[in-house]
Amino acid sequence: MGPLVVGVDSSTQSTKVLVVEADTGRVVARSQAPHTVTGAGGARESDPRGWWDALATALAGCGDVVREAAAVSIGGQQHGLVTLDAAGEPVRPAMLWNDVRSAPQRDRLVAELGGAKEWAERTGSVPAPSFTVTKWAWLRDNEPEAAAATAAVRLPHDYLTERLTGTGTTDRGDASGTGWWDSRSGAYDSRTLEHVGLDAALLPRVVAPGEAAGTVRAGLPLPEGILVAPGTGDNMAAALGLGLRPGQPVLSLGTSGTVYAVTGERPVDPTGTVAGFADAGGGWLPLAATLNCTQAVDRFAALLSLAREDVEAGSGAVVLPFLDGERTPDLPHASGLLYGLRHDTTPGQLLQSAYDGAVYALLTALDRVTGPEAADDEPILLIGGGAQGVAWRDTVRRLSGRAVRVPQVREAVALGAAAQAAGLLLGEDPAAVARRWGTAEGPSYGAVPRDDETLQRIASVLEDGDALLRRPGA
Numbered sequence: 394m395g396p397l398v399v400g401v402d403s404s405t406q407s408t409k410v411l412v413v414e415a416d417t418g419r420v421v422a423r424s425q426a427p428h429t430v431t432g433a434g435g436a437r438e439s440d441p442r443g444w445w446d447a448l449a450t451a452l453a454g455c456g457d458v459v460r461e462a463a464a465v466s467i468g469g470q471q472h473g474l475v476t477l478d479a480a481g482e483p484v485r486p487a488m489l490w491n492d493v494r495s496a497p498q499r500d501r502l503v504a505e506l507g508g509a510k511e512w513a514e515r516t517g518s519v520p521a522p523s524f525t526v527t528k529w530a531w532l533r534d535n536e537p538e539a540a541a542a543t544a545a546v547r548l549p550h551d552y553l554t555e556r557l558t559g560t561g562t563t564d565r566g567d568a569s570g571t572g573w574w575d576s577r578s579g580a581y582d583s584r585t586l587e588h589v590g591l592d593a594a595l596l597p598r599v600v601a602p603g604e605a606a607g608t609v610r611a612g613l614p615l616p617e618g619i620l621v622a623p624g625t626g627d628n629m630a631a632a633l634g635l636g637l638r639p640g641q642p643v644l645s646l647g648t649s650g651t652v653y654a655v656t657g658e659r660p661v662d663p664t665g666t667v668a669g670f671a672d673a674g675g676g677w678l679p680l681a682a683t684l685n686c687t688q689a690v691d692r693f694a695a696l697l698s699l700a701r702e703d704v705e706a707g708s709g710a711v712v713l714p715f716l717d718g719e720r721t722p723d724l725p726h727a728s729g730l731l732y733g734l735r736h737d738t739t740p741g742q743l744l745q746s747a748y749d750g751a752v753y754a755l756l757t758a759l760d761r762v763t764g765p766e767a768a769d770d771e772p773i774l775l776i777g778g779g780a781q782g783v784a785w786r787d788t789v790r791r792l793s794g795r796a797v798r799v800p801q802v803r804e805a806v807a808l809g810a811a812a813q814a815a816g817l818l819l820g821e822d823p824a825a826v827a828r829r830w831g832t833a834e835g836p837s838y839g840a841v842p843r844d845d846e847t848l849q850r851i852a853s854v855l856e857d858g859d860a861l862l863r864r865p866g867a
């Protein structure tokens with residue numbers, strides 16, 4: 394067996410760890426441990442120490458082979474605001490990407506710092522309430538004592554990487570989702586930081602692609618002294634893990650739904666639909682995200698006392714499953730909406746409508762993220778937990794009219810982190826490593842005629858329901 398690397402996916406619901414053979418990509422051990430997410434209404438929080446404990450549990454679940462690893466990398470849920478005190482302990486729980494309490498601060502920041510077009514040109518994105526900068530502004534407004542006690546601000550993957558190395562670092566991919574990173578210069582944006590009263594000294598150093606974040610400290614559940622790669626946001630890690638080439642669209646069905654592609658051109662979308670993220674290499678990752686994906690549809694199934702696959706065709710009803718507010722479309726105050734219920738509507742049809750509503754929102758952004766490099770017959774790569782579901786897969790095929798490929802590897806994020814660690818260890822480009830590993834291979838499902846009638850029905854309910862969906866406090 395050749396050298397081994399460890400790839401970590403610390404996402405919203407769980408930590409997944411893979412131990413992978415660096416030369417071949419063979420997964421020699423895998424394990425998973427759950428996270429706790431608290432909060433009602435617009436709040437979603439997790440204690441960062443819980444992510445560290447979940448990492449330790451998942452590493453232990455991989456067995457003794459972890460002791461042979463030569464490098465490690467962490468992919469983490471994007472955007473979360475981790476605030477640490479002078480001793481490195483969390484000042485309060487982390488506010489997660491799907492916490493929408495900072496919607497008013499977002500509106501204010503966009504207006505005060507030049508408007509949507511200028512934000513997009515400066516940072517690549519018009520911030521959504523997911524973005525770290527809006528959460529920091531919320532904290533200053535609502536918990537000034539917590540903001541004052543903060544000696545370091547980190548993203549989820551930075552927090553875990555720092556616990557491994559002892560040094561505060563991040564990477565350009567995850568930094569591009571903060572709102573205080575200038576995507577033109579690749580440096581922190583001093584104007585934004587000054588405006589929100591955040592000292593750049595509290596932020597981690599942005600490690601360049603291919604550079605090490607450090608080495609593992611003594612006394613941890615990984616071998617002392619092994620290389621720690623920069624890590625990145627979970628979507629950037631999945632893009633690495635699939636060895637993506639420009640024009641290949643990815644649809645990820647997890648707690649969040651995301652649709653993205655890699656591109657060589659810096660994305661700038663003043664409408665705010667597409668976030669202009671950097672990828673974990675030297676390129677870009679235009680991406681649109683929804684807050685309501687697998688968990689929202691699972692909730693519908695539970696309400697209807699149905700299993701996930703108990704869908705029935707033929708529904709005339711529309712479900713907009715915006716249980717957590719929504720980011721795409723930009724409706725942070727929205728709640729779920731059901732329209733078109735009849736005596737003969739069945740529970741299975743309603744469940745199908747919930748899948749349709751969740752997938753619709755992602756598909757509206759598909760063409761915007763793939764850009765001119767895209768070929769219409771390029772299959773959509775379907776990843777995330779939902780990619781294992783037949784109802785999800787068939788809904789994507791029917792509403793996109795495109796073929797779908799489901800990569801055999803289930804843990805694209807952890808695999809991307811492993812590829813980054815392997816690239817660092819072997820001195821190779823991580824995306825080339827992933828391509829060598831054949832990670833994007835898997836069964837393909839052919840195109841079916843696009844269901845334009847359903848798309849049109851959802852579009853018109855979204856338009857007509859606009860006032861309801863914008864009403865705060867429903």
Ligand SMILES: Nc1ncnc2c1ncn2[C@@H]1O[C@H](COP(=O)(O)OP(=O)(O)O)[C@@H](O)[C@H]1O
Binds near residue numbers: 406648688776778
């Ligand atoms: N076989 C399956 N069919 C459909 N959905 C599934 C299946 N297995 C898991 N899921 C969904 O996957 C989700 C978790 O996806 P995952 O990508 O791991 O989430 P995250 O990365 O956001 O923590 C769960 O909410 C669940 O609904």
Ligand SMILES: O=C(CO)[C@@H](O)[C@H](O)COP(=O)(O)O
Binds near residue numbers: 406668682
């Ligand atoms: O906010 C975004 C992307 O901008 C989310 O995609 C988060 O990165 C969380 O991802 P999952 O835990 O759902 O994988």
